[in-house]
Amino acid sequence: MYCTRKVTDSIHWVGGNDRRLALFENLFPIPNGVSYNSYVILDEKTALMDTADPSIRSQFLENVQHVLNGRSLDYLIVNHMEPDHCSAIADIVNLYPEVKLVGNAKTFQIMGQFYSISDLSDRSVVVKDGDTLELGSHTLAFSMTPMVHWPEVMVTYETSEKVLFSADAFGTFGALNGNIFNDEINFDRDWLNDARRYYTNIVGKFGAQVQSAIKKLGSLDIQIICPLHGPVWRSDIPYLLDKYQHWSTYTPEEQAVVILYGSMYGNTENAANVLASMLAEKGVKNIAVYDVSSTHVSQCISESFRASHIVLAAPTYNGGLYPAMEHVLLDMKALNLQNRTVALLDNGSWASTASKQMKAILETMKNMTVLETGVSLKSSLNDAQMEVLEALASQIAEGICQ
Numbered sequence: 001m002y003c004t005r006k007v008t009d010s011i012h013w014v015g016g017n018d019r020r021l022a023l024f025e026n027l028f029p030i031p032n033g034v035s036y037n038s039y040v041i042l043d044e045k046t047a048l049m050d051t052a053d054p055s056i057r058s059q060f061l062e063n064v065q066h067v068l069n070g071r072s073l074d075y076l077i078v079n080h081m082e083p084d085h086c087s088a089i090a091d092i093v094n095l096y097p098e099v100k101l102v103g104n105a106k107t108f109q110i111m112g113q114f115y116s117i118s119d120l121s122d123r124s125v126v127v128k129d130g131d132t133l134e135l136g137s138h139t140l141a142f143s144m145t146p147m148v149h150w151p152e153v154m155v156t157y158e159t160s161e162k163v164l165f166s167a168d169a170f171g172t173f174g175a176l177n178g179n180i181f182n183d184e185i186n187f188d189r190d191w192l193n194d195a196r197r198y199y200t201n202i203v204g205k206f207g208a209q210v211q212s213a214i215k216k217l218g219s220l221d222i223q224i225i226c227p228l229h230g231p232v233w234r235s236d237i238p239y240l241l242d243k244y245q246h247w248s249t250y251t252p253e254e255q256a257v258v259i260l261y262g263s264m265y266g267n268t269e270n271a272a273n274v275l276a277s278m279l280a281e282k283g284v285k286n287i288a289v290y291d292v293s294s295t296h297v298s299q300c301i302s303e304s305f306r307a308s309h310i311v312l313a314a315p316t317y318n319g320g321l322y323p324a325m326e327h328v329l330l331d332m333k334a335l336n337l338q339n340r341t342v343a344l345l346d347n348g349s350w351a352s353t354a355s356k357q358m359k360a361i362l363e364t365m366k367n368m369t370v371l372e373t374g375v376s377l378k379s380s381l382n383d384a385q386m387e388v389l390e391a392l393a394s395q396i397a398e399g400i401c402q
């Protein structure tokens, strides 16, 4: 049975949810599922905004057919060519042989790489930045936003109802539970962590390109944002823009301490817990502690984007850095994390090198301030080292309270 919702009188959500997939991109855990959004615009001409992932193929196609209610489909707008949004293009072409596919030159290049759809040249409408397409009372204006999140990505602004079809931008992990609008859910409580984890891990590397897109779209009067994942925004858009502003400029969202530790036998973990308690005693309220061996790297990344201060605590392993910590740190570097204050704590029973290795990676990143006070354990925390740990806690707390 079809399962759709109206975004406005003429714009319909025709997407679907996947609550079975364990790993998005076969990498990122999605315990709350994920939605693949697609939208139909009904006017003198009809338009479908992107398609969907194969996992929801039949639901998606039924939804499209229901909303079109016997009408033909005139245009399929392809804002993004990643397979979670374009896998049903061939199905749509088969169902609606007259449909025109609208994309930019790169869209069609990538489409040809992924799929063999016959007669592509006859049905392709190649658009450039600033081009428009009239549907009747609705006008679609196309804006190129490369690398948010792939090079072919464009967004489409519908001028009469002031709706931005934003592709991956402003999306989030999480299935939509009937409530598809931001004003029907408690986003801050139930969705923000997934939204941050989605942005930082999927688009985090491309902050400069996200900034360019924000500036480019800044002059538009946007009343509704329809992303390809997660809720549709029809209120409180400045809240969402503020989050994107922080994430894309690598500005900490909160004055907070995130302690990421790796620990083989619990001794480095003990030092992490003692440091957290010392910080709390000094009045720091926003502290989060994660074991890098049992916390997915995507959550460590997300939390590192949120917090102003990061403590990395890890043992030395095979003369190098504990592998789980190395994974987190290299991912931080790959995703371009910048502008953080970092404290280092290492552990080694005979030849400790972990801090040196962590520092070497941090030095290749932009504007990462490593505190001079570091703590080096020999197997376990001892009385003599409590003073230096206390000094480190004071230094972090002073930074936090500024």
Ligand code: FEO
Residues within 6 Å of the ligand: 080, 082, 084, 085, 149, 150, 168, 228, 229
């Ligand atoms: Fe949801 Fe970049 O695809």
